[in-house]
Amino acid sequence: MNYLDELNPSQKEASTQIDGPMMVIAGAGSGKTKVLTYRISYLIENNIDAFNILALTFTNKAAGEMKHRISQMIGGNESKNIWMGTFHSIFARILRIEHEKIGYPSNFTIYDTQDTKSLIKTIVKEMGLDDKLYKPNVVYSRISSAKNNLISAQDYLSRVEIMAEDRSSGRTRLGDVYLEYQSRCFKSGAMDFDDLLFKTNVLLHQNPDVLLKYQNKFKYILVDEYQDTNYSQYLIIKSLAARFENICVVGDDAQSIYSFRGANIENILNFKKDYPDYNLYKLEQNYRSTQNIVNAANSIISNNKNQIEKKVWTANEEGELITVLKSFSDNEEGKQIANDIFNIKNNEQANNLDFAILYRTNAQSRSFEEAFRKLNLPYKIYGGLSFYQRKEIKDLLAYFRLTANNNDEEALKRIINYPKRGIGKTTLDKALVCANQNKTTIWNVLENPMSFGFNCNSGTANKIDSFISMIKSFKAQLTTKNAFDLAHEIAKSSGVLNDLYSDRTPEGIVRHENIQELLNAISEFSESQSNETNLQVHLTDFLIDVALLTDADSEKEEDKDKISLMTIHAAKGLEFPYVYIVGVEENLFPSQLSLNSRTELEEERRLFYVALTRAKKKAVLSYAVSRYRWGNFTSCEPSRFIEEIDEQFLDIQVPTSKISTFSKPNNVRKDFANEKIYNTNRNLKKVSTIKNQKLDNSDLDKIKIGTEVNHEKFGKGKVVQLLGDTPNVKATVYFPSSGQKQLLLKFAKLQILN
DNA sequence: CCAGTACTTAGGTTG
DNA sequence: TAAGTACTGG
Numbered sequence: 018m019n020y021l022d023e024l025n026p027s028q029k030e031a032s033t034q035i036d037g038p039m040m041v042i043a044g045a046g047s048g049k050t051k052v053l054t055y056r057i058s059y060l061i062e063n064n065i066d067a068f069n070i071l072a073l074t075f076t077n078k079a080a081g082e083m084k085h086r087i088s089q090m091i092g093g094n095e096s097k098n099i100w101m102g103t104f105h106s107i108f109a110r111i112l113r114i115e116h117e118k119i120g121y122p123s124n125f126t127i128y129d130t131q132d133t134k135s136l137i138k139t140i141v142k143e144m145g146l147d148d149k150l151y152k153p154n155v156v157y158s159r160i161s162s163a164k165n166n167l168i169s170a171q172d173y174l175s176r177v178e179i180m181a182e183d184r185s186s187g188r189t190r191l192g193d194v195y196l197e198y199q200s201r202c203f204k205s206g207a208m209d210f211d212d213l214l215f216k217t218n219v220l221l222h223q224n225p226d227v228l229l230k231y232q233n234k235f236k237y238i239l240v241d242e243y244q245d246t247n248y249s250q251y252l253i254i255k256s257l258a259a260r261f262e263n264i265c266v267v268g269d270d271a272q273s274i275y276s277f278r279g280a281n282i283e284n285i286l287n288f289k290k291d292y293p294d295y296n297l298y299k300l301e302q303n304y305r306s307t308q309n310i311v312n313a314a315n316s317i318i319s320n321n322k323n324q325i326e327k328k329v330w331t332a333n334e335e336g337e338l339i340t341v342l343k344s345f346s347d348n349e350e351g352k353q354i355a356n357d358i359f360n361i362k363n364n365e366q367a368n369n370l371d372f373a374i375l376y377r378t379n380a381q382s383r384s385f386e387e388a389f390r391k392l393n394l395p396y397k398i399y400g401g402l403s404f405y406q407r408k409e410i411k412d413l414l415a416y417f418r419l420t421a422n423n424n425d426e427e428a429l430k431r432i433i434n435y436p437k438r439g440i441g442k443t444t445l446d447k448a449l450v451c452a453n454q455n456k457t458t459i460w461n462v463l464e465n466p467m468s469f470g471f472n473c474n475s476g477t478a479n480k481i482d483s484f485i486s487m488i489k490s491f492k493a494q495l496t497t498k499n500a501f502d503l504a505h506e507i508a509k510s511s512g513v514l515n516d517l518y519s520d521r522t523p524e525g526i527v528r529h530e531n532i533q534e535l536l537n538a539i540s541e542f543s544e545s546q547s548n549e550t551n552l553q554v555h556l557t558d559f560l561i562d563v564a565l566l567t568d569a570d571s572e573k574e575e576d577k578d579k580i581s582l583m584t585i586h587a588a589k590g591l592e593f594p595y596v597y598i599v600g601v602e603e604n605l606f607p608s609q610l611s612l613n614s615r616t617e618l619e620e621e622r623r624l625f626y627v628a629l630t631r632a633k634k635k636a637v638l639s640y641a642v643s644r645y646r647w648g649n650f651t652s653c654e655p656s657r658f659i660e661e662i663d664e665q666f667l668d669i670q671v672p673t674s675k676i677s678t679f680s681k682p683n684n685v686r687k688d689f690a691n692e693k694i695y696n697t698n699r700n701l702k703k704v705s706t707i708k709n710q711k712l713d714n715s716d717l718d719k720i721k722i723g724t725e726v727n728h729e730k731f732g733k734g735k736v737v738q739l740l741g742d743t744p745n746v747k748a749t750v751y752f753p754s755s756g757q758k759q760l761l762l763k764f765a766k767l768q769i770l771n
Numbered sequence: 772c773c774a775g776t777a778c779t780t781a782g783g784t785t786g
Numbered sequence: 787t788a789a790g791t792a793c794t795g796g
Contacts, residue, residue: 076785105786129786210786245785278784378782380787400784437772565786586783608782624783647781648787730774747772761772764796 020090024048024055031298032056034265035063038258038292040243040285041267044329045314045630046305046592049267053241054083056265057099058090060237067098071235071257074103075242077566079590083241100235104250105210106565108217111231112208113561118224119216124421124557126207127564131406132427133157133209139430140197143453146190155188160195164211165247165279167218170196204458205426214249221256232260243268243288247279255291262292270325271318274586274624276616285325303329305592305633307336313636313666314629320661321619338668339629341659342639347600350641351384354597355392357637358580361595369395373581373593375628377606381599382582389580399583405566409517409528410535414563416507420491421557423460430459436516437759439480439747444473460485487511500556501540508532519757585628596632598625599639602653625658719769720762726750727768731758 021029028048031041032055043049053072061067074080080102088096100107109127116123128136134153137160141151163173173179174192183191202208208216221228238258240246243266246254258264266288273282289295303311311331318324342357344350358372374385382398389396404410412435415428422428434440445459451471452459462469463481473481487510494503508514517529543554581593600606607621629636640655659667720726724736734752746762760767 074785078785103786109786127786130784213786242785275784277782380781439772441772584783586785610782621783645787759772761796764772766796 020055020058024051025302027298027300027302028052028055031300032059034296035060035065036263038262038288038295039265039298040288040295041265041298041300042285042325042327043267043269043300044303044327045269045272045627046303046331047300047329048304049241049269049300050079050083050086052300053239053267054086054090057083057087057239061091061095065237067095069234069236070099070101070239071107071237072099072101072239073107073241073254074101075245076590077103077106079241080106103565104246104253105213106562108253109213109562109565112213112216112220115220115224115227118227119220120203121208121216122206122422124206124560126205126418126422126425126428127213128202128207128209128427129406129564130157130210131411132207135427135430136201137194137198139449140194140201143449144190144194144197146194150187151191151194156191156194159183159188159191160198161211162279163195164215165249167215167249167252169215170199201426204424206422206424207427211249214247214253217253218249218256221253228256229260231257236261237263238265240264240266241268244270244273244282244285245275245280246284247281248284249279251281251284264292270323271321271623272589272627274589274620274627276620282323299327301327301329303331303630304333306331306630307333307634309336309338309666310629310632310636313339313662314626316663316666317622317629317658317661318626321622322615323619337635339662339666340635340637341655341667341669342637343655343670344639344641345643347381347384347641347644348387350599350639351386351388352391354385354599354637354639355388355394357597358394358595359392367594369578369580371594372597373583373588373591373595373631374597374599375583375585375588375631376599377585377608377624378600379584385582385599395579396582397579399581399587404531404534405563407528407531409513409531413504413508413511413513413532413535414560416488416491416511416513417504417556417560419460419488420495420507421560423464423488423492424458426459432511433484436512438484438512439759440477440484444477444481447471447473495555495557498556500543500554500559501536503556504536504539504559508536515757585624588631589627592631592633594632594634595637596628596635597637597639598628600644601638601640601656601659602644603656605644605653606656606658622658622661720748720767725770727770728752728758728760729766733770734758 021032024032025048028051031039031052034056041049041052043052057070057072060070072080072083074083084096084099084101087099087101102110112119112121113123113125116125134157137153137156138148141148141153141156163169163179168176168179170192173195180189180192183189202212221231235257238254240254245268254264254266266285268285270282270285273280276282289297306314308331311329311333315329342350342353344353354374361367361372362369374382376382379400386396386398405414412432415425415431418425418428419432430445433445448459448462448471451469452462455462455469457469462471464485466472466478466481491503491507491510494506498506514529514532517525517532520526520528539556539559542559546554546558581588581591585598604612606625607618611617611621638659640659641653643650643652645651720736720739722736722739725733726736727733728750731750731752734750736748737751737757738749739746747759748762748765748767749757749759750767751757
């Protein structure tokens with residue numbers, strides 16, 4: 018137990034309270050994760066069974082890091098028995114076990130945000146509502162915040178104040194959309210992210226026996242980032258902890274930056290009401306940053322009215338002043354900072370990974386990317402599109418999903434005509450209407466068209482039939498083949514692999530590689546699982562949590578030593594020796610949309626606090642006086658946040674040179690000239706290839722499988738397949754130059770060769 | 772069915 | 787500016 022010696026007195030007190038409710042208010046950089054991991058280890062050393070511990074985090078990454086640290090302290094085998102993970106993954110696991118109690122199949126699909134928005138769009142269209150008024154984003158956020166406050170669709174429709182809100186915004190039918198959305202999800206055997214928490218609440222409240230079972234299981238509960246929990250999460254924790262009240266929550270009200278998503282700081286402030294005999298621990302010593310940084314951060318956060326009193330302090334050295342950097346434009350901001358980093362690297366032997374650029378919006382990354390490339394500084398952008406959200410990955414996953422759960426409407430819509438198999442929008446819309454009329458799923462309609470009075474022409478019927486048969490044949494292999502073999506089989510037989518392989522553009526090659534990477538991931542997953550259980554791993558096992566995965570933890574080796582570019586939200590929980598907070602301007606940071614209310618402005622200020630407290634050694638605040646936004650130049654003023662910092666901590670720089678405005682005008686002009694010539698050449702080429710051919714309809718009948726043809730754009734090719742009846746014959750033609758294409762003969766103007 | 776064009780819209784983002 | 791969707795002509 019010598020590890021307890023590594024803790025300061027308050028950390029130690031917090032780590033060694035075994036029983037009873039407790040709250041830890043942990044200032045930035047005060048060793049919050051350390052307390053959590055040490056406390057769990059301490060519990061286990063004091064004979065608390067690891068099976069009785071539940072540890073909830075906000076991100077996969079946080080859960081992963083904590084697991085890793087604990088397994089180093091107490092050994093891997095014991096630490097595996099702790100239920101540790103995000104709210105969503107833990108409660109999805111419980112819902113799959115208890116699925117019968119809420120009427121869902123155990124292999125229910127988890128809809129991600131894209132699926133959700135797509136379904137909302139479909140419903141808004143079906144109900145004949147104005148899609149300008151009922152934008153997917155707006156509808157989704159209304160539904161989501163209702164769910165996070167445990168308001169069901171029925172409750173929503175009966176709440177006077179909510180109805181009044183929707184009436185005043187003109188969206189009187191929003192409650193009906195919510196109702197239909199829930200019923201569609203239920204029919205499809207699907208839950209969205211918010212449902213995972215909502216249904217857990219329903220499960221626990223309607224089934225006292227289930228509640229008791231998990232209360233007895235989770236005798237010790239720990240919650241990280243408590244300031245970011247919403248009402249739905251709060252109530253789950255409260256219910257589970259009600260029997261033993263061995264609950265430990267850790268958070269920092271000053272770092273609450275997700276209230277726009279339903280997070281509720283009140284949960285921290287109300288803790289003492291729920292558990293009057295709780296113990297409060299404050300971690301106030303910052304081990305991360307210099308005095309100047311800590312003091313500057315304190316001086317800015319003191320402008321917020323709503324906060325728990327605490328004094329964050331540090332015993333670290335005073336350190337350098339915080340530099341305030343002015344630029345004339347966003348491009349110059351990038352160049353100045355790139356130069357600065359270049360110099361520090363040379364003078365102080367710093368690594369790339371010691372630097373981070375933090376911005377308010379993703380769009381700001383561009384000028385830095387350009388400047389870093391020019392100086393050959395390696396960088397990595399965090400955020401953006403994750404691996405599992407890429408189109409090709411989602412497509413293949415949709416095949417897996419539909420195979421596991423035939424009623425998954427969003428999966429079916431995604432792939433019924435990908436790769437192109439001639440089941441178009443018209444057919445799909447007709448099937449959807451039919452399914453709604455018969456209160457069933459599209460799958461059922463397509464599987465049994467006759468019994469639902471669904472008719473279409475024989476060609477389409479055949480295509481639908483072979484699609485259904487294909488999925489069924491995959492389904493038959495769910496329990497006979499292992500995950501990797503079936504996944505590979507589906508990728509091949511569905512035509513996805515071929516479709517991507519035929520695209521030889523650089524983007525197409527990347528897509529093909531991504532599919533290979535997904536297959537590799539499944540293979541790795543199978544191996545890691547089967548080692549433990551010695552059973553065959555099935556595709557459904559892989560599918561279970563795939564919607565909850567993010568690729569934050571899939572960092573590649575070659576990405577290790579790079580400058581980090583990310584939004585401040587993404588930087589939460591991280592630290593860097595050198596931090597550049599950029600675009601510190603009014604209307605950008607704080608964001609324009611936050612200026613209407615005190616609460617939103619205070620959240621921006623907390624965001625700034627988070628940004629500043631990421632820095633260990635040196636922080637730079639940078640602003641530009643003009644910035645390119647949405648296609649034109651806007652002039653900017655420095656942010657109020659700079660003024661709010663006590664001046665004694667700042668070193669305000671006056672720009673010495675206008676790097677971008679006057680340097681090398683000749684080169685710029687030359688580049689521009691080259692660009693123009695290049696464009697002109699391209700246009701000429703394009704014009705010269707356009708030929709005007711007359712097409713003779715009588716020739717169409719002469720085209721057979723194997724006929725060699727010429728196409729005005731794709732060049733020479735060979736007919737592989739013919740589908741449909743005249744005059745709507747569709748030909749599949751293989752062009753050596755551009756791959757396989759499907760063309761309607763009456764439009765394609767094919768020239769018969771030979 | 773495919774591909775090009777006209778038009779719209781723009782925040783931060785864990786699961 | 788850039789990206790995404792809806793429409794249209796071949």
